[in-house]
Amino acid sequence: MFNKDSWREIFDTIRKNKLRTFLSGFTVALGIFIFIILFGFGNGLGNTFQELFNDDKSNTMFIFPGVTDKPFKGYESGRRIEFDNSDLRDIQQQFDYYLESITPRISDQATVKFKGEANSYRIRAVSPAHQYNEMTIMMKGRYLNEDDIKNKCQYAVIGRLVKQDIFKNIDPIGQYLHAGGHSWKVIGIFQDDGGDNEERMIYIPYTSYQKLQSRNTKIDQIILNYNVEIGYEGAMEFEKNLKKFLKNKKAIDPRDSGGIYIRNLADDMKEIQQFSSVLQLIISLIGIGTLIAGIIGISNIMVFVVKERTKELGIRKAIGASPRSIIAMILQEAIFITTLSGYFGLIAGIATLSLIGDTLEKNYFITNPYIEISTAIFATIILILSGALAGYIPARRAARIKPIIALRDE
Numbered sequence: 007m008f009n010k011d012s013w014r015e016i017f018d019t020i021r022k023n024k025l026r027t028f029l030s031g032f033t034v035a036l037g038i039f040i041f042i043i044l045f046g047f048g049n050g051l052g053n054t055f056q057e058l059f060n061d062d063k064s065n066t067m068f069i070f071p072g073v074t075d076k077p078f079k080g081y082e083s084g085r086r087i088e089f090d091n092s093d094l095r096d097i098q099q100q101f102d103y104y105l106e107s108i109t110p111r112i113s114d115q116a117t118v119k120f121k122g123e124a125n126s127y128r129i130r131a132v133s134p135a136h137q138y139n140e141m142t143i144m145m146k147g148r149y150l151n152e153d154d155i156k157n158k159c160q161y162a163v164i165g166r167l168v169k170q171d172i173f174k175n176i177d178p179i180g181q182y183l184h185a186g187g188h189s190w191k192v193i194g195i196f197q198d199d200g201g202d203n204e205e206r207m208i209y210i211p212y213t214s215y216q217k218l219q220s221r222n223t224k225i226d227q228i229i230l231n232y233n234v235e236i237g238y239e240g241a242m243e244f245e246k247n248l249k250k251f252l253k254n255k256k257a258i259d260p261r262d263s264g265g266i267y268i269r270n271l272a273d274d275m276k277e278i279q280q281f282s283s284v285l286q287l288i289i290s291l292i293g294i295g296t297l298i299a300g301i302i303g304i305s306n307i308m309v310f311v312v313k314e315r316t317k318e319l320g321i322r323k324a325i326g327a328s329p330r331s332i333i334a335m336i337l338q339e340a341i342f343i344t345t346l347s348g349y350f351g352l353i354a355g356i357a358t359l360s361l362i363g364d365t366l367e368k369n370y371f372i373t374n375p376y377i378e379i380s381t382a383i384f385a386t387i388i389l390i391l392s393g394a395l396a397g398y399i400p401a402r403r404a405a406r407i408k409p410i411i412a413l414r415d416e
Contacts, residue, residue: 016339023311027343030307034344034393035351037300038386041293042355042377048289050366050375052282065106066139067245068269069228069252078259087256087265091216091223097230100251104232104244107135110212110225116185118208120172127168129185129208131215139229140198142209147179147194150211158214162190165205166197188218241272300389305396308340312400320409329405333398340397341390348386348393356382 020027071087094110112131117124130136137149145166154161162183169178178192190210198204216223232244245268250260258265312319319332359375366372 015335016342019339020343026307026311026314030304030311030343031347031350033300033303033307034347034389035354037297037303037389038348038351038382039355039358040296041385042352042382043358044289044293044296045377045381046355046359046363046375047366047372048286048293049377050363050372051289052286053373053375054371064271064275065231065234065241066271067230067232067248068271069230069248070267070269071227072264072267074258074262075264076259076262078262079257081257085265087258089225089228091225093228093252093255094225096255097228097248097251101244101248104236104240106231106233107138108228108230109133109135109139110227111136111229112212112215112221112224112226114186114215114219118168118172119184120178120181123172123174125168125171127185127206127208128203129210129215131210131212133212135231136209136229139231140200140204142196142198145195145197147192149194149196150209154211155213158217159211160188160190160214160218161193161211163194163196163209164192165207166195167202167205168208169195171206186218238272238276241270245270245273297385297389301392301396304340304344304389304393305399308336308393308396309400312336312397312404316404316407319404320407323405323407324409329402332405333401336397336401336404337394341394344390344393348390352382352386 069089071089074081074083074085074087077083089110091110094108098105098108109132114129114131115126116129118127132150133155134150134152136142137144142149147163149163150161153159162185164172164178164183172178172183173181178195181192182189183192184190185208190208196205196209198207212225215221232241236244249266249268252258252266253260253262256265315336322332323329356377356379359377363375366375
């Protein structure tokens with residue numbers, strides 16, 4: 007099919023019709039290029055939404071005390087609810103089947119000093135389970151353990167940026183920093199995928215904080231991880247039962263919406279995934295629309311090409327060319343142009359995503375945009391086949407025209 011004479015004729019036709027060839031190729035290449043860029047942006051937005059939850063495990067619940075909005079059992083509305091250590095124990099006993107881990111969290115802000123260096127950092131008083139919840143990665147030393155909690159040790163686990171800011175080139179392990187009027191021995195350094203703010207944290211045993219700050223057993227919030235095997239519906243049921251249990255313990259009206267607040271990341275994740283899926287679908291449909299526009303564009307151009315060459319085709323038929331050879335000739339040219347242009351658009355699209363990918367996250371919230379190579383190649387093949395079909399239909403019509411009619415055509 008593609009013999010030497012065919013190639014010579016294709017290049018001769020291209021050389022004589024440079025503008026037409028450019029417009030045909032540009033239409034195909036642009037269609038593929040825009041499709042790849044849009045598809046890549048859609049995947050990048052999906053990555054952004056996914057990373058919103060990278061700092062915490064998706065099977066996590068955050069339980070916050072609030073302010074009641076209804077009177078109940080002799081209590082007036084507007085009562086501020088408080089959590090304490092007994093709530094941790096009661097939740098563990100009541101919902102042991104559901105739980106993987108549970109930890110309190112007490113948050114504070116303090117000026118941290120080491121020798122001549124000082125800066126303000128967020129202090130979190132927690133238990134060892136907090137490491138699991140936050141997916142904290144230890145770089146050096148160790149995290150808090152149960153003995154630290156039991157013995158109320160004045161130990162601190164510092165973030166990577168705290169070490170960088172305060173200790174500079176000094177190894178902080180075993181050193182003492184001063185925060186909140188007390189000395190804390192550094193036992194570990196951690197990093198966190200949640201970003202710089204998370205790495206400017208300092209973790210200390212919650213029992214030590216309660217002792218030194220005279221908070222008795224008060225805690226700010228409770229964080230727990232439930233067994234992933236219970237699934238989404240099980241997590242929703244657990245949340246419902248947990249809220250009911252805490253409202254009953256704290257004497258809060260069951261209809262009260264402000265006394266206890268639970269943030270379930272499973273629910274947040276589902277909503278984000280649904281929104282992300284819809285957004286990616288919309289972007290994909292726009293990309294597919296671009297492909298269809300490219301197909302229509304190449305179809306119109308091929309109709310014009312065949313119309314323009316009607317007289318030439320009539321001469322070929324008059325000197326003995328068969329309808330099949332005429333169709334093959336036009337198809338060869340259409341397939342060659344669409345294939346070359348299609349893969350040029352493919353390479354340009356993938357290269358553009360690679361070049362601009364790292365610059366989009368900060369301003370446009372698009373993280374690591376990408377497209378599966380198989381998807382890009384499939385779209386390119388579809389456009390090439392469409393270009394071939396776009397050439398075949400008018401070529402088939404032209405091949406049926408009688409030579410005398412074609413020669414009279416202006």
